[in-house]
Amino acid sequence: MRKVLRTIWRLFVSWNVGLIGAIIVFFVFDYQFFLSFLSGTALMVITSAYMKRKADKIAASDFLKDEKEYIRSELKEAGKKINRIGRARFKVRSFVIWNQISRIYAASQKILAAVEQDPRRFRAAQSFFITTLDSAVTMIEKYVYLVRQPVRSQEMNEAIHNAERLLKELAASTEQELLRILSDDVFDLDVEVKLLKQALEQPKEQTVLHWQKEKEEEYERIR
Numbered sequence: 001m002r003k004v005l006r007t008i009w010r011l012f013v014s015w016n017v018g019l020i021g022a023i024i025v026f027f028v029f030d031y032q033f034f035l036s037f038l039s040g041t042a043l044m045v046i047t048s049a050y051m052k053r054k055a056d057k058i059a060a061s062d063f064l065k066d067e068k069e070y071i072r073s074e075l076k077e078a079g080k081k082i083n084r085i086g087r088a089r090f091k092v093r094s095f096v097i098w099n100q101i102s103r104i105y106a107a108s109q110k111i112l113a114a115v116e117q118d119p120r121r122f123r124a125a126q127s128f129f130i131t132t133l134d135s136a137v138t139m140i141e142k143y144v145y146l147v148r149q150p151v152r153s154q155e156m157n158e159a160i161h162n163a164e165r166l167l168k169e170l171a172a173s174t175e176q177e178l179l180r181i182l183s184d185d186v187f188d189l190d191v192e193v194k195l196l197k198q199a200l201e202q203p204k205e206q207t208v209l210h211w212q213k214e215k216e217e218e219y220e221r222i223r
Contacts, residue, residue, distance in 0.1 A: 014048035071122045075115060078129045081137045082108045088137075091144045097164060101140060103171035107178045108133060114181050121181055128177050136170055139163060 021043040082105065089101035111128060115121045122129075143163040146156055 013051065014044045017043050017047045019044075068119065071115075071119050074122070074126075074129055075112060078108075078112055078133055081133050082112060084137050085140055088140045088144050092147065097167065100164075100167040100171045104136060104140075104167070104174050107171070107174040108136075110178050111174075111181055114178075125177070125181055128174075132170075132174070132177070136174075139166065139170075143167075 021039055022041075085101060085108065086105045089098050089105060092098050092101065111125055115125050115129075143160065146152075146160055146163075149156070152160070
């Protein structure tokens with residue numbers, strides 16, 4: 001929630017800085033619309049980039065040294081578990097099960113990469129790394145071990161079938177976890193796209209109004 005509020009504040013400030021800059025340039029340089037628009041857009045982008053970089057540095061400094069070491073250690077262990085899941089998928093003969101384990105492996109890799117890129121995400125993904133991933137690798141390895149046995153009892157078959165049903169649910173759950181981790185990035189991208197779209201559409205509207213005004217003035221002179 002804090003990141004969302006910071007993004008909204010950053011866009012609000014940068015937009016107003018760009019608008020004020022455009023107005024100043026517009027009057028200083030004898031009503032040059034396109035020059036004022038380009039200047040305002042440049043100020044908006046520069047201000048937004050500066051505020052984002054400053055906010056990222058402040059947020060990064062919030063981590064204590066011990067916390068950074070803990071996160072680095074947890075991510076290293078998570079990487080080992082994910083690699084074990086990746087190896088396990090090649091030990092099953094069923095394409096359906098291979099596909100389910102591959103989905104879990106791919107989504108887990110993406111979650112790990114996202115947290116490595118921005119360690120602040122670890123707090124949101126902590127339960128996945130500590131609980132879900134640990135249980136997943138244990139279950140998958142036990143499933144692979146049992147399914148490769150030459151003989152099976154009724155109890156083994158039931159355990160295998162239960163594990164196969166759970167793998168599908170686990171794959172979907174892991175993918176949903178990835179979407180949750182990336183939700184802030186989706187919000188940031190959506191806001192930036194809307195802001196840029198609005199900035200690009202504004203000069204078109206102003207140009208049409210300016211062209212209409214010139215036509216009206218020309219018509220008045222002819223009359």
